[in-house]
Amino acid sequence: MSFPAMLADPAMPLFSLGVIGIIVWHLIPQARANERMLVELVFFGAMTLALIHAHLAPLSYADGGARDVNALLLTSAKILWWVHLAWAIIGIVRLYLILNGKPREARLVQDLIVGVVYLGMGLSVLAFVFGVPIGTLVATSGVVAIILGLALQNTLSDVFSGIALTLGRPYALGDWIDLSDGTEGRVVESTWRSTHIxxxxxxxxxxxxxxxxxxxxxxxxxxxETHRMSVIVRIAPTRMPSVVCDVMKVVLSNSRTALKEPAPLVSLKTLDAVALEVELQFWVSSISQRMAAKNEILDLVYRHCKSYGLLLATPSDALVAIRDLPTEESAEPPPVTPLQLIKAVPIFQSLDLDEKKALAEAVIVREFSSGEVIGRRDKPATNLAIVRSGVISARMDHEEIARLAPGDYYGGAGLFVDTEEACTLEALENVVVYEIKQQALAALLAERPALTRTLTSALSLRGQQSPKSESQTTSDARGGRVLLSAIQSIFRG
Known part of the structure; x- marks a missing residue:
């Protein structure tokens, strides 16, 4: 066929529009999606008009038996028309199929529809351009699909489940999930086949x-991310339940890891001759705080029970005679006298009994009401005080940095130098402290230089700790303070 005759072929305008449309479509950047879609719609409309003008039917197969350039040109023109139809549909899907606030799900749905569009275009080209019997092809492919489906049923099940999980979004990367089979952890990777925890x-x-x-x-x-926790403790019924509840509320108010909002709760579970079972419910800022919070709460329960004279009950499965159980009349609070504190402090272990008694006799017992300021930041702290009972809040620049429980101590930084207190101390509950005056130690320190060095080292170690460090949740965390660890031992004896 001559070149002029080929130009006069009715399929030539259709073929030319198709090729030019592809070139223009690729020249437009992907970021300009609106312009690409409009250009595609314009070229598709022009190709459709060219088909109608040439009396060509893209939805029917007509085999004239010709195998020359005209037939090849007509076949190419029809294929291009189907391609532009598919691209026009895909452009509309990409622009207008949007799920508000769910870009990942929207992209997945778009990709699925695009795949269906391309599949439909391929089948249409086979049927209407090349005259392939689609019915037979679909039947054959159906049998093949059944065979492949049976062979890959587990893989396909994982893939479709992955699609469902992606659309539903019950979790995202970084979320902590708890499964009914006992698996628990943080989602670190999610693929079509599996999820990594x-x-x-x-x-x-x-x-x-x-x-x-x-x-x-x-x-x-x-x-x-807040997470509710509960700790159940068993207290011997030696005090009224209301008293036990009040002590447990003090425990929760003393905690630094338990959030103040939502407010912690104390619930009485059961009461019998053996034990009063109490549930402490509280919230933590994240799941990673669970262990630290539980350790802190149990430590504070032990401290405050010792401080307020409560006894822990025997285990529920223990065999104990009723006559051996403590009662309100027979139970006595564990004595914590100044002499016992002096005996428990390692820096005073080198003293003989008479020296310890003399030092204990010089201890002053001080009581503070709830809300009373115990020490101010701008005043020298010359005395060492040990918390006997209650809760003390330590604040710096109107920000709470710590809460002191029974066994904690404050002051002492000015025993050897005129140093101001590092923070303001305020009683959150009624507080009792044992205070050791500077003068009471003067004689002993003069006679025992080694004791001076030991005490200075202990106070220096405490002063080096950052007031804004992570909440000290257990006695072991507080045990970094040499003196404090020793003082706490009295509450464990």
Missing amino acids: LTAESNIAVLPNSVLAKLVLKNVNRPS
């Missing part, structure tokens, strides 16, 4: 999506 033991648990989709999933990070 970093457990508390620093192991990676890989769960197939088909398995994960069947489990009951609890997302600890939603609607917020």
